[in-house]
Amino acid sequence: SAVISQKPSRDICQRGTSLTIQCQVDSQVTMMFWYRQQPGQSLTLIATANQGSEATYESGFVIDKFPISRPNLTFSTLTVSNLSPEDSSIYLCSVEGRDRGLAGVNEQFFGPGTRLTVL
Amino acid sequence: AQSVTQPDIHITVSEGASLELRCNYSYGATPYLFWYVQSPGQGLQLLLKYFSGDTLVQGIKGFEAEFKRSQSSFNLRKPSVHWSDAAEYFCAVSTGGGNKLTFGTGTQLKVEL
Numbered sequence: 001s002a003v004i005s006q007k008p009s010r011d012i013c014q015r016g017t018s019l020t021i022q023c024q025v026d027s028q029v030t031m032m033f034w035y036r037q038q039p040g041q042s043l044t045l046i047a048t049a050n051q052g053s054e055a056t057y058e059s060g061f062v063i064d065k066f067p068i069s070r071p072n073l074t075f076s077t078l079t080v081s082n083l084s085p086e087d088s089s090i091y092l093c094s095v096e097g098r099d100r101g102l103a104g105v106n107e108q109f110f111g112p113g114t115r116l117t118v119l
Numbered sequence: 120a121q122s123v124t125q126p127d128i129h130i131t132v133s134e135g136a137s138l139e140l141r142c143n144y145s146y147g148a149t150p151y152l153f154w155y156v157q158s159p160g161q162g163l164q165l166l167l168k169y170f171s172g173d174t175l176v177q178g179i180k181g182f183e184a185e186f187k188r189s190q191s192s193f194n195l196r197k198p199s200v201h202w203s204d205a206a207e208y209f210c211a212v213s214t215g216g217g218n219k220l221t222f223g224t225g226t227q228l229k230v231e232l
């Protein structure tokens with residue numbers, strides 16, 4: 001398994017501002033993922049971030065609102081821009097396990113999450 | 120597109136009782152299935168996974184799950200629940216390429232002492 005840390009663990013922001021969330025992994029990983037968990041909801045994938053290439057966004061998520069950086073194999077940031085109360089959520093990063101399973105599928109390990117509240 | 124359904128939003132069981140959390144999936148190809156647990160203020164922890172082979176898989180913390188292709192189900196079970204098992208449980212399916220996970224809506228487990 002991988003040890004994943006996120007900063008900040010929580011934040012309260014004013015609408016119209018931005019928040020950048022950091023995700024640090026204790027080992028090199030190819031793929032990192034960013035999820036959003038709205039209050040009382042399940043997790044929804046925002047984007048997949050590969051080192052050295054542009055992030056791939058899921059339907060309903062755009063780069064202008066959720067810019068992602070992936071400067072190396074152990075680190076990624078997610079910025080939530082132009083905040084509104086609807087952005088209040090927990091944001092989680094995850095990485096795939098080191099040993100790939102059958103058919104190239106592997107489990108994901110999650111960070112502790114960043115709880116964002118927008119006023 | 121793949122989807123996961125967890126029919127039970129909330130479940131309450133007494134400590135020591137058995138537990139079964141339901142999960143149904145919809146996916147055209149061979150599913151890769153996972154159960155995660157999220158305790159209050161914690162991230163998600165993987166309980167177990169199914170890729171292929173034996174349809175009964177064992178996980179951590181005494182949990183097991185059984186894959187039933189005919190019923191498109193992957194139900195999570197535990198013979199005797201502990202108070203520390205109170206948490207939210209998520210079933211998820213992987214699409215394979217890119218390891219994208221699609222999650223169910225979760226089941227909140229409450230354990231009565």
